[in-house]
Amino acid sequence: MPQTVKGVIARAKGADVELVDIVVPDPGPGEAVVQVQSCGVCHTDLHYREGGINDEFPFLLGHEAAGVVEAVGEGVTEVAPGDFVILNWRAVCGQCRACAKGKPWYCFNTHNAKQKMTLTDGTELSPALGIGAFIEKTLVAAGQCTKVDADADAAAVGLLGCGVMAGFGAAVNTGGVGRGDSVAVIGCGGVGNAAIAGASVAGATTVIAVDVDDRKLEGAKKFGATHTVNGKTEDVVERIRELTGGHGADVVVEAVGRPETYEQAFYARDLAGTVVLVGVPTPDKEVTLPMIEIFGRGGALKSSWYGDCLPSRDFPMLVDLYRQGRFDLDAFVSERIALGDVESAFEKMERGEVLRSVVVLR
Ligand SMILES: NC(=O)c1ccc[n+]([C@@H]2O[C@H](COP(=O)([O-])OP(=O)(O)OC[C@H]3O[C@@H](n4cnc5c(N)ncnc54)[C@H](O)[C@@H]3O)[C@@H](O)[C@H]2O)c1
Numbered sequence: 001m002p003q004t005v006k007g008v009i010a011r012a013k014g015a016d017v018e019l020v021d022i023v024v025p026d027p028g029p030g031e032a033v034v035q036v037q038s039c040g041v042c043h044t045d046l047h048y049r050e051g052g053i054n055d056e057f058p059f060l061l062g063h064e065a066a067g068v069v070e071a072v073g074e075g076v077t078e079v080a081p082g083d084f085v086i087l088n089w090r091a092v093c094g095q096c097r098a099c100a101k102g103k104p105w106y107c108f109n110t111h112n113a114k115q116k117m118t119l120t121d122g123t124e125l126s127p128a129l130g131i132g133a134f135i136e137k138t139l140v141a142a143g144q145c146t147k148v149d150a151d152a153d154a155a156a157v158g159l160l161g162c163g164v165m166a167g168f169g170a171a172v173n174t175g176g177v178g179r180g181d182s183v184a185v186i187g188c189g190g191v192g193n194a195a196i197a198g199a200s201v202a203g204a205t206t207v208i209a210v211d212v213d214d215r216k217l218e219g220a221k222k223f224g225a226t227h228t229v230n231g232k233t234e235d236v237v238e239r240i241r242e243l244t245g246g247h248g249a250d251v252v253v254e255a256v257g258r259p260e261t262y263e264q265a266f267y268a269r270d271l272a273g274t275v276v277l278v279g280v281p282t283p284d285k286e287v288t289l290p291m292i293e294i295f296g297r298g299g300a301l302k303s304s305w306y307g308d309c310l311p312s313r314d315f316p317m318l319v320d321l322y323r324q325g326r327f328d329l330d331a332f333v334s335e336r337i338a339l340g341d342v343e344s345a346f347e348k349m350e351r352g353e354v355l356r357s358v359v360v361l362r
Pocket residue numbers: 042043044047162163166186187188189190191192210211212213216231255256257258260261277278279280281304305306307349352354355
């Protein structure tokens with residue numbers, strides 16, 4: 001029997017989000033219904049609401065979640081009812097050209113649920129990043145459920161489902177940060193701080209946090225920043241060069257998604273250094289760079305979708321680091337809120353007051 005539960009939708013571009021009744025079908029072949037226990041508020045949810053991702057309104061928002069599998073459909077073997085899982089937006093297909101090349105973290109044909117969750121009048125919803133988890137129960141592809149140890153706090157480990165994984169992986173997987181590297185991270189929200197933590201765990205010895213908000217810079221120190229630069233009052237490129245012996249950083253992670261910060265990243269890296277763009281630009285943004293500088297500086301300009309992660313490999317590893325006290329996931333949880341508080345969480349995010357507001361259910 002389909003179930004009717006409460007969930008948070010963005011009905012139209014720029015309109016306040018609404019808590020409404022949503023119909024969740026029983027899981028079909030390859031699908032699972034998950035009782036959501038926690039879901040973080042990511043900047044990407046706000047991008048959806050602002051029409052910055054696509055126009056497929058109404059969206060069912062929320063995608064950084066953990067919960068317990070309630071039911072599975074036919075043929076599902078990887079998870080079972082009762083399993084504690086983190087939801088992921090990279091259920092790899094195993095067959096596309098990226099998977100065939102042994103690089104499944106680039107999978108071009110990831111699985112989502114085939115059936116649609118709907119409003120009570122039958123209107124189909126577009127789940128954010130194929131998940132949709134500001135809701136009591138959600139329907140996903142079984143491969144979107146990554147089983148992890150059940151005794152971890154859902155509000156903390158659920159954040160691995162998007163922003164924290166994206167940031168950590170941007171530094172470690174995409175940027176390849178290693179022992180002794182210098183790293184600069186521009187933008188110290190949930191994503192940027194996770195990149196700082198990742199760089200630190202991977203052995204970087206200089207980790208420079210850049211933001212325009214002193215509160216964020218103060219917070220970044222907790223995650224392993226060795227230096228901070230305020231982009232409002234200081235010349236970011238100059239300061240990063242000064243802090244790296246005049247050279248620039250080996251790896252610069254851009255975690256804002258704006259042309260001006262991308263340009264800072266481009267010029268703040270050392271020769272043969274790497275820029276990683278993990279911030280998501282809106283479609284109207286453009287950068288202009290001298291081609292001779294692109295050539296002359298060498299190195300790599302990369303982008304990082306979801307931190308080039310493989311959820312089945314990376315989520316359990318990060319939960320282990322968390323439990324060993326080497327990766328402080330609790331520090332990302334600024335506040336615990338109810339489903340009805342998502343709109344005010346967006347406002348707090350825009351005012352820079354929080355790293356992550358986390359919706360906690362039951
Ligand atoms: N690539 C991915 O897979 C992925 C996954 C999740 C989120 N994201 C994206 O990452 C970005 C960051 O997400 P978040 O949740 O951390 O957002 P957030 O709003 O929590 O953090 C953004 C930070 O950037 C800072 N900032 C803004 N303008 C700046 C400037 N000019 N210079 C320096 N800092 C500046 C803000 O003060 C804030 O601390 C967003 O674009 C989001 O969509 C990407």
